[in-house]
Amino acid sequence: MIYILPTDTCYGIACWLDDKKSYEKIYKIKKRDLWKPLAIMVKDFRWLREHTDLTEQQVDFLERYENPFTILTNSDSVELFLKYGDGSEEHFINKDIYDQVAFRVASQTIDEDLVDRLWPIWLTSANLAGAGESYTMTEIEKDFAYYLEKNTVEVLGWYDLDPNIPASDVFRFIEDSLELEYVRKG
Numbered sequence: 001m002i003y004i005l006p007t008d009t010c011y012g013i014a015c016w017l018d019d020k021k022s023y024e025k026i027y028k029i030k031k032r033d034l035w036k037p038l039a040i041m042v043k044d045f046r047w048l049r050e051h052t053d054l055t056e057q058q059v060d061f062l063e064r065y066e067n068p069f070t071i072l073t074n075s076d077s078v079e080l081f082l083k084y085g086d087g088s089e090e091h092f093i094n095k096d097i098y099d100q101v102a103f104r105v106a107s108q109t110i111d112e113d114l115v116d117r118l119w120p121i122w123l124t125s126a127n128l129a130g131a132g133e134s135y136t137m138t139e140i141e142k143d144f145a146y147y148l149e150k151n152t153v154e155v156l157g158w159y160d161l162d163p164n165i166p167a168s169d170v171f172r173f174i175e176d177s178l179e180l181e182y183v184r185k186g
Helices: 020-030 045-051 056-064 076-084 109-118 137-149
Strands: 002-006 011-016 039-042 069-073 101-105 121-125 153-155 169-173 180-184
Touching: 002 020, 002 109, 002 137, 011 020, 020 121, 039 045, 039 109, 045 056, 045 076, 045 101, 109 121, 137 153
Parallel strands: 002 153, 039 101, 069 169
Antiparallel strands: 002 011, 011 121, 039 121, 069 101, 169 180
16 A cells, blocks of 8 residues: 655655555656655664664764754665565565665654554655655645545545645765765755
8 A cells, every 4th residue: 555644844655665566656656767766764763773774873863853854874674675575576676776775764643653553664755756845635636636536545644734844854974973964955
């Protein structure tokens, strides 16, 4: 199942981490290039501590970071998952594009509940490729009408978001330091 849900910035489109068919469908629905990776939303900072290469000090820094963020880092468990999956012959169609993985930490009750129910989820903004982010249900209904009518996408949280919230800062730490290299500053 594919979900459209509010995040701390805009509406996102997501699926369960192990749902390869929905993962591929997100690319199709959004008309997104396969060379553009999706982020992974996790439930909490503890998950980052346990499953990424981030140091304790870096995770502490992220917990205090004031803006919405997406952190690029390495994760042996995610990389193994992408490479070998669940042991089936079916692989992620673009598994080789993930040099590092982009992580977001759930900060909305709806996000936390979905991640808690499904484990980490694949996540990207709920808009068509090249279009701006979606903040209103009118935009969601317009862009995803066909999939909503077919019940192949489930919307969680039918309300408008504040369009003045900046996009998340996207960055990585430089090695084990707290120095940041920004990919995008929201």
